[in-house]
Amino acid sequence: MEQKDISQAVIRRMPRYYRFLGELLDEGVERISSNDLSNRMQVTASQIRQDLNNFGGFGQQGYGYNVQFLYDEIGKILGLNEKHNIIVIGAGNLGQALANYVKFEKLGFVITALFDVNPELKGKKIRGIEIHMLDELDEYCKDNPVDIAALTMPKAEADLTAQRLVGLGIKAFWNFAHVDLNISDQDVVVENVHLSESLMQLSYNIVKNKNS
């Protein structure tokens, strides 16, 4: 079991720490203080120390943090030491773009299959990853380990497909469909990527800036 629930605000910042520590490693930096890191990252040193201490004391008084050690620990916290198999539902432009994106694999996220309803795509391969027909979904999920389902299909079918996947035992969704998934199951986790909402937020800030 885990420590008392850590807020999502903290979790959202962890990947960014991970990224900066990775950059420091590339630069050959061996140790760093919360203060130096705070200057780089433009957050307060206090926040860095508070955030990290949610998970344990990774630093040492008078020394700071060992970059490699902290990098590895955050990786573990984020589950990057485990392999995650992803299936992509919807082999349209976005689905194929995800399948083509090699960088995810370095983090342990491996896309193992795509699914679509379009018969023209049947058997086609993206970077060696096969596109299956959606009606093969049940069989595939029974025969292969699947940790995450990425939903990149039109929103009209997203919720129903998610229900079906929950029934097949899928516990995690990376949802690109512009709709809220209606999942009651408490131990299913959903991460939304709503591109148009992100664009609208940008648009708000553009307009605000113009008028100020």
Next chain:
Amino acid sequence: MEQKDISQAVIRRMPRYYRFLGELLDEGVERISSNDLSNRMQVTASQIRQDLNNFGGFGQQGYGYNVQFLYDEIGKILGLNEKHNIIVIGAGNLGQALANYVKFEKLGFVITALFDVNPELKGKKIRGIEIHMLDELDEYCKDNPVDIAALTMPKAEADLTAQRLVGLGIKAFWNFAHVDLNISDQDVVVENVHLSESLMQLSYNIVKNKNS
């Protein structure tokens, strides 16, 4: 000029209100109370009223909110009544996927050109949108209105290209590159879409769930 700064937490929720109101419109619902909306959206009625009242009193006591009116008002707040021209820098899989995504146009976001360094892509068209070579960028920006630059190129070049675009007068970035843009100019706005960080957050929650 604008009212006192509204927190980004509020802004982030506005597109979701907009989406739900759109759905209500589709269903032919004419008016809705904060309470009914709160049930649908799974947020408190209090938060809905507080959020909306940042921008003005859109409701009426004893009646609730007129769906069409509120929808339109939020659209204006988000700047969806104006057209936004987007250029996409990096015509790889993600860049092309964005160009292919028709839905953005309904919201007023029009992708007008793509840019890449790969000479093989020169002159190719995605849904009628031409791919230009990156060295035509300056000329293009002088001859055409550009409101937003979407950065979908490798992170190594993202920051430098952003600087160049700022020099060309671009004031808004939709950044998909896994790097922080280093822009000091106060009236340039950046919206980040860091897919791998989103995936790591999901992964954290998967691991947490397993262990609880």
Next chain:
DNA sequence: TAGATTGTTAATCGATTAACAATC
């Protein structure tokens, strides 16, 4: 040891929720 920097407690700030008077 002296200096540096963490881990952690306390103080502040901001965001969310509750309550209710105003009013349609």
Next chain:
DNA sequence: TAGATTGTTAATCGATTAACAATC
């Protein structure tokens, strides 16, 4: 008018920042 529901103030909760004793 009576009932419903907003707009808004006050109370609570949570997250961020500041401060400093512990300790390497």
